[in-house]
Amino acid sequence: MDPITSYLGIACLLFTIGGIGLCLRRNAIVLFMCVEMMLNAVNLAFVAFSKIHGNLDGQVAVFFVMVIAAAESAIGLAIILSVFRSVASIETTDAAELKW
Amino acid sequence: MSFMEFVIAAIGIASAIGVVGFRNPLSSAFSLILHLLSIAGLYALLGAHFLAVSQVVVYAGAIMVLVLFVLMLLNLKSESGRRIGIVRSALTVGVGLVIFLTVSGPMLAQFTDISQATLEQNIKASEGGVKAIGELLYGKYMVQFELSSLVLLVGVVGAVMLAKRKNVQLTPREGGMGGAK
16 A cells, blocks of 8 residues: 555544544543544545645645634633533533523 | 554554543543644654644644643543443444445545656655745635634634633523623
């Protein structure tokens, strides 16, 4: 297998591991970390594609994904904090009611 | 695939499994830091030097410090009693494998017909140093770059708004709005 396409395989594998974690775990922060892992897998695929096609646009896309991920982590952790304040737990099964 | 690539990819996959598998969230967080650093190593091996540096600074630095900070702030008990059933985890892993095969099969079959010469030429053409990325960011992607600063501003304001909000009680209002401090 080519060195570049093996990067695509690694990216697929990491994306799948992140998705499995998203389905299995119940801790909201671990779910958040699994989402970050999936974003990273897609970033790796972006860089590999940029190498295959020989232009830098894919790497710029990765830069923008990083910017969005930074904003997302700030907002997501604030949401987790406010859920913890009202439910006193960050297990997703404890926050199952729609209204308090 | 060179030996270096193999080692770094193995570390990345192992630490990704660690993020999902550890029962203590703190262990998951440290495993994720290792994972992000190994991804930065893969970027560097692919020649995306700017991205490798910003991966270390933004992801392994800023975002993970934020996550660890929140973990310490919440001061969680290390484990809740409920275990995940073996049937459920086996089912999830099975579905995950099916998704992996359906995604990776066509993707890997797509690029078998590229000749080695064009590939090497393309790899040389897409050396992602600071200068090359910067010229694209401030030229072709100027508008998107400015908009991303707006996204960060909205993110900061939204995070402060969410974190500062008092616990809202749904009781009937008394004495008009803004009376109590």
